[in-house]
Amino acid sequence: MEDLSDIENINEELLVKKCIAFDRHYQEIFYRKFADKMYNICLSYTGNHDEAADILQDGFMKIFRKIKQFNFEGSLEGWVRKIIVNTALETIRKKIKEQEKVIKINESKENNYDLNLSDLEGQKIIELVNLLPVKAQLVLKLYAIEGFSHKEIAHNLNISEGTSKSQLNRARMLLKQALLKLNGSI
Numbered sequence: 001m002e003d004l005s006d007i008e009n010i011n012e013e014l015l016v017k018k019c020i021a022f023d024r025h026y027q028e029i030f031y032r033k034f035a036d037k038m039y040n041i042c043l044s045y046t047g048n049h050d051e052a053a054d055i056l057q058d059g060f061m062k063i064f065r066k067i068k069q070f071n072f073e074g075s076l077e078g079w080v081r082k083i084i085v086n087t088a089l090e091t092i093r094k095k096i097k098e099q100e101k102v103i104k105i106n107e108s109k110e111n112n113y114d115l116n117l118s119d120l121e122g123q124k125i126i127e128l129v130n131l132l133p134v135k136a137q138l139v140l141k142l143y144a145i146e147g148f149s150h151k152e153i154a155h156n157l158n159i160s161e162g163t164s165k166s167q168l169n170r171a172r173m174l175l176k177q178a179l180l181k182l183n184g185s186i
Contacts (some may be wrong), residue, residue, distance in 0.1 A: 008033065014026075014096055015029060015030055016067060016070055016072075019064060020067055029098075031060060033050075037081075038056055039056050040129060041088070042056050042059070042084060045085075045088040045138070045139060046091075046092075046139060054186070055084070055088050059083055059087040062083050063080055063083050089156055089157070092156065093158070117173065128175060128178045128182070129171075132171050132174055135159075136170045137167050139153055140172070142156070142157075143168050150164040151166055
């Protein structure tokens with residue numbers, strides 16, 4: 001049996017094989033190895049600890065159901081992260097549908113705002129981003145944090161590329177206004 005104190009250095013091939021065999025001890029090791037990082041990803045999408053914990057739980061259920069599909073062509077952490085991000089996106093899509101929010105967007109010109117975020121603490125920026133409207137917040141996170149293209153965002157959120165661009169624009173504008181207000185310029 002592997003020692004739980006050395007989770008980071010565990011042989012990932014052994015870990016995956018044991019999880020495929022439904023070995024509870026190794027599933028616990030797997031969970032402990034990735035849970036903290038994945039929880040932070042969930043929290044960055046929701047801004048709410050309870051929702052993040054729910055997404056994390058749902059994500060790990062999917063991971064353990066799909067673990068035999070992992071083929072070691074990429075990193076195990078990258079594969080886990082992809083499932084967690086997709087679970088977060090599914091949850092947010094459901095939340096948007098439940099709230100039946102209709103956001104009308106002017107598809108006018110695309111403004112580029114240079115935000116000087118280096119002066120602010122990371123936590124304050126996260127708080128400001130989490131105050132943005134749900135769709136604008138989600139597009140900003142997918143584009144700026146996850147590195148998705150507008151085409152990928154459009155596909156994942158079932159919106160047009162133009163809507164993705166305008167939501168990003170809207171998020172930047174609202175974030176800039178919040179930063180100006182925070183810095184006392186407004």
